[in-house]
Amino acid sequence: MSGLDKLIHQPVRLRIMASLVTLDPTDQVDFTYLRELLDVTDGNLGAHLQKLEAGGYIRVEKTFIARKPRTFIAATPKGRGAYDEHVEALRQILGGADKPASP
Amino acid sequence: MSGLDKLIHQPVRLRIMASLVTLDPTDQVDFTYLRELLDVTDGNLGAHLQKLEAGGYIRVEKTFIARKPRTFIAATPKGRGAYDEHVEALRQILGGADKPASP
Numbered sequence: 001m002s003g004l005d006k007l008i009h010q011p012v013r014l015r016i017m018a019s020l021v022t023l024d025p026t027d028q029v030d031f032t033y034l035r036e037l038l039d040v041t042d043g044n045l046g047a048h049l050q051k052l053e054a055g056g057y058i059r060v061e062k063t064f065i066a067r068k069p070r071t072f073i074a075a076t077p078k079g080r081g082a083y084d085e086h087v088e089a090l091r092q093i094l095g096g097a098d099k100p101a102s103p
Numbered sequence: 104m105s106g107l108d109k110l111i112h113q114p115v116r117l118r119i120m121a122s123l124v125t126l127d128p129t130d131q132v133d134f135t136y137l138r139e140l141l142d143v144t145d146g147n148l149g150a151h152l153q154k155l156e157a158g159g160y161i162r163v164e165k166t167f168i169a170r171k172p173r174t175f176i177a178a179t180p181k182g183r184g185a186y187d188e189h190v191e192a193l194r195q196i197l198g199g200a201d202k203p204a205s206p
Contacts, residue, residue, distance in 0.1 A: 004114045011107045018196050093121050
């Protein structure tokens with residue numbers, strides 16, 4: 001309904017996407033950085049990232065740096081498009097596009 | 104987290120509140136009007152109104168007009184305040200308040 005994207009609307013995922021779309025398309029963020037930025041647990045962040053990845057909204061890349069596992073995350077073009085549409089739908093709702101006449 | 108109000112964040116309730124806060128504080132909307140505006144079922148709208156009423160965000164008034172039951176809904180001052188805070192939190196998220204530096 002109303003153009004809101006359920007995958008993005010959930011508060012943690014909204015903040016994940018809002019953070020990722022500000023990056024240059026070729027950049028990515030580190031899992032740990034995102035976890036601290038959003039102040040969530042490993043498990044919580046991991047679960048939300050999985051959902052966004054399953055929807056094709058983000059790309060998750062696991063690698064090793066100095067023998068330590070690292071996870072990098074970036075928004076896909078599809079994710080950026082979905083985020084833009086979601087924000088536009090939100091702005092329409094908040095802007096009173098549904099404004100009723102007084103009864 | 105992040106100042107978002109769970110009671111208001113849910114899409115149908117967000118649209119209910121967005122519609123109600125545009126009204127003059129002394130005005131109210133009719134249940135049927137709201138149901139058609141939001142394009143939801145009686146049961147769905149009723150359930151969301153109950154949650155908002157339980158939170159003290161709206162006032163629900165049932166009455167009879169020409170022997171027919173009518174339900175009128177208005178935002179309370181508490182609901183207006185919560186909505187304003189929620190919108191401010193959303194704007195901070197969407198505006199990139201969480202913007203990360205490139206890693």
